[in-house]
Each structure stands twice: as C-alpha cells, then as structure tokens.
Amino acid sequence: MLDMFNRWYKRRFSDPDAASLVVILLGGFLTIYFLGNLIAPLLVAIVLAYLLEWPVARLYKFGLPRSLSVSIVLLVFVGLMVMAVFGLVPTIWHQVGNLVADVPTMFNDLQSYVSSLPSRYPDFVQPHLVDTFMTTLREKVLGMGESVVKGSLASLVSLAALGVYLILVPLLVFFLLKDKQEMLDILGGVLPKNRRLATKVGVEMNQQISNYIRGKVTEILIVGSVSYVTFAILDLRYGLLLAVLVGFSVLIPYIGAAAVTIPVAMVGLYQWGVSPEFWWLLVAYGIIQALDGNVLVPILFSEAVNLHPVAIIIAVLVFGGLWGFWGVFFAIPLATLVKAVWSAFSATEHDELLEE
Structure with a gap:
C-alpha cells in the first residue's frame, strides 16, 4: 500500500x-x-x-x-x-x-x-x-x-x-x-x-470566471424582471419582493429555485386559496424556471453546463460549507477549476508516459 x-x-x-x-x-x-x-x-x-x-x-x-x-x-x-x-x-x-x-x-x-x-x-x-x-x-x-x-x-x-x-x-x-x-x-x-501548469489553468479559469460573473448578473436581471412582470400581470401581492427573491435564487443552482418556490406558493395560496389563479401562478412560475434552466443557462454558461447536475450540487454544498456565500456564488467556477486541475494533471501524466 x-x-x-x-x-x-x-x-x-x-x-x-x-x-x-x-x-x-x-x-x-x-x-x-x-x-x-x-x-x-x-x-x-x-x-x-x-x-x-x-x-x-x-x-x-x-x-x-x-x-x-x-x-x-x-x-x-x-x-x-x-x-x-x-x-x-x-x-x-x-x-x-x-x-x-x-x-x-x-x-x-x-x-x-x-x-x-x-x-x-x-x-x-x-x-x-x-x-x-x-x-x-x-x-x-x-x-x-x-x-x-x-x-x-x-x-x-x-x-x-x-x-x-x-x-x-x-x-x-x-x-x-x-x-x-x-x-x-x-x-x-x-x-x-x-508555473507552466498554473498559468495554463489560470488563463482558462480567468476566462471562465469572467464569463460566469457576467452571465450570472445577466441571468439575475432577466429572471428577476420576467418574474416581476409575470407577478404584476397576475396581481400577486409582494410581487417586487418575490421577484427579487426569484432573481437572486439563481445564485444557488437548483437548490435556490426549489427554496424560493415555497414563499411564492405560500403567498399565492394565502391570496387566492386553491383556485384557478393559484394554479396559473404555479404554471407561470414553473415555465420561468424551465426556460431559465433549459434555455437561458445553456446560452449564458455553455461551458459550465457540461458539468453534471450532481457535480454542481455537490460543489454548492462543499464550497458553500467552506466559504459561505462566496463558496455558493463561485460553486460552478470552482467545480470547473477542480475539473481543469484534474485535466492538467492527467495531461502531465500522459506526457510522461509517452516520454517513457
């Protein structure tokens, strides 16, 4: 051993x-x-x-x-x-x-x-x-x-x-x-x-982080704005507050969307009860989340979505536990960093085997 x-x-x-x-x-x-x-x-x-x-x-x-x-x-x-x-x-x-x-x-x-x-x-x-x-x-x-x-x-x-x-x-x-x-x-x-490997990983991660931050801010603005317009059309109470929560929920992949569903559903249930308006709210909210996950995210984060959802959730849990908000915010870039470092080490090992 x-x-x-x-x-x-x-x-x-x-x-x-x-x-x-x-x-x-x-x-x-x-x-x-x-x-x-x-x-x-x-x-x-x-x-x-x-x-x-x-x-x-x-x-x-x-x-x-x-x-x-x-x-x-x-x-x-x-x-x-x-x-x-x-x-x-x-x-x-x-x-x-x-x-x-x-x-x-x-x-x-x-x-x-x-x-x-x-x-x-x-x-x-x-x-x-x-x-x-x-x-x-x-x-x-x-x-x-x-x-x-x-x-x-x-x-x-x-x-x-x-x-x-x-x-x-x-x-x-x-x-x-x-x-x-x-x-x-x-x-x-x-x-x-x-630092040849460090420079290689650094150049890749610099571009990744730059694209990620711009993409994440764009996603927050789009999802928050669309949610506000939807809640305003449905005349949902506390529409701006809930739209802000929905927008910022995209900071935490998968988990954020699931968590913010609870206040949206509770306010709708309190305002309308189990009525057609309540079900329209859930359908509209579900469409927003589906478009965000299946259309907007792949466009904004074309490279990051190559990570498996399980890997992203694990990254959120691990890095969020280590560094709090910053770990959650940079969970995807950090997971990509782990992947890039692993690829760099694997490439180095492959080159050494070829030389032998």
Whole structure:
C-alpha cells in the first residue's frame, strides 16, 4: 500500500510545475478560508472588476485612455446602482413590512385549515398529529421572529461596516481596473517560477470566471424582471419582493429555485386559496424556471453546463460549507477549476508516459 502511494506521489508531483500548482491552490484556499471575512471588500471589488472589465476594454479599444475608460464605466455603474437603490429599496422595504404584518393572519388561516383536516379526512389524519404539527410550527415561527429581531439589532451595528464598503469597494474597483497589468506583474513576481501548469489553468479559469460573473448578473436581471412582470400581470401581492427573491435564487443552482418556490406558493395560496389563479401562478412560475434552466443557462454558461447536475450540487454544498456565500456564488467556477486541475494533471501524466 505504501509503495503504491509512493509511486502515485512521484508520478503526480515529480514535475516542478505540478508542485507549484498545488502550492498556489493550497495558498489560495488557506487565504480565503482563514482571512475571507477580512478581505471581503477585496473579494467584492474583484467580482465587480471582472464584471466591468468588458466595457472598460471596449472603450479602451475605441482609443480612450484606460484611466478615463475606467472612470466613465465606474461612474455609470455607480449611478445605475444609486438609481436602483432609491427606486427599488423603498418599495421592497414597504412590501417586507406588509408581509410581516400579514404573517399572523397567514398563520391563523393555516391553523384553521389544518385543524379542520381530521374532520374532513378522519381515516387519514389523526387529531394528535395535527396538534403536534401546529405546536412545532408555532415554535418555529416564534424562533424565526426572535431571529429577525436579533438580525435587526445586528444590522444597526453593521451600518458602519456598510459605510466602509461603500467607500472602499469603489476605490478598490477603480485601482484594480486601472492598474490591472501592474498588479498582475507584481503577483507574477511573488508566485513560484515553475508555473507552466498554473498559468495554463489560470488563463482558462480567468476566462471562465469572467464569463460566469457576467452571465450570472445577466441571468439575475432577466429572471428577476420576467418574474416581476409575470407577478404584476397576475396581481400577486409582494410581487417586487418575490421577484427579487426569484432573481437572486439563481445564485444557488437548483437548490435556490426549489427554496424560493415555497414563499411564492405560500403567498399565492394565502391570496387566492386553491383556485384557478393559484394554479396559473404555479404554471407561470414553473415555465420561468424551465426556460431559465433549459434555455437561458445553456446560452449564458455553455461551458459550465457540461458539468453534471450532481457535480454542481455537490460543489454548492462543499464550497458553500467552506466559504459561505462566496463558496455558493463561485460553486460552478470552482467545480470547473477542480475539473481543469484534474485535466492538467492527467495531461502531465500522459506526457510522461509517452516520454517513457
């Protein structure tokens, strides 16, 4: 067993380029795992820099200086964000308040409906099961209420951190875009010299991450907008709030769509009951999810969808457990990174066998 492990180790890591790749990956993993909270503004800035690099590059090709291109793109982006915040946040906050106010009524209606089940279906539903279910549900609702109160108090404390983000992140994005090449040169001087495999994987992943971030933002905007128009046509309550939830649910492949179905269905059931309008809502929502998964995602992520759905779900669970939000957000690129590293090692081993 030990001899087999030694042969495998020598075959995989006898190449200095392979060893350098492992060192770089391990260093990145440990940095994000232990310092992720400290460098969160930098991570946000890197994501935004990837998103804005495409319009900056286009303006630069038209002959504008890179500094001017970065300034124009960043000012337009910040302006759009400010318009979105002042246009959407008050409405969303108002709908959140209405939803919170309606929760007791929803709970009472649900309790009345569940309590009537033993008389309606005495052969299938026992009264003690209903009592146990309602007691458990009541405890969960109270626990959620306490969590909301604690979260509200904590959010007051985090306002200072939000202010820091609003100042630091735009500055970091500006310098990441403006001095991109200089920073890459500095990073290249720090990394190991034998990094042929690391460079190969890095070039592939740079393109993957760039396409992924732009595609994911586009998917959020399209799915959220279509959902809002659909909910508005159906006159669904809290339509904007639910549309925002549906849009951001695409950040978590498969799991997000399943999770956000619950609030959409619950609001529809509370508003209309088991009626034709409720079924129209579920059909429309199902069509949106089907078009997103079968049309929009393959168009936006033509290379990423080559990953098996099971591999994507495992990546969401593993990387989300390790790095929280960032692990979930980059689950597909990280799964692609694992695949690219495996392919690089396999190609190296194949070349060594050919040389022998």
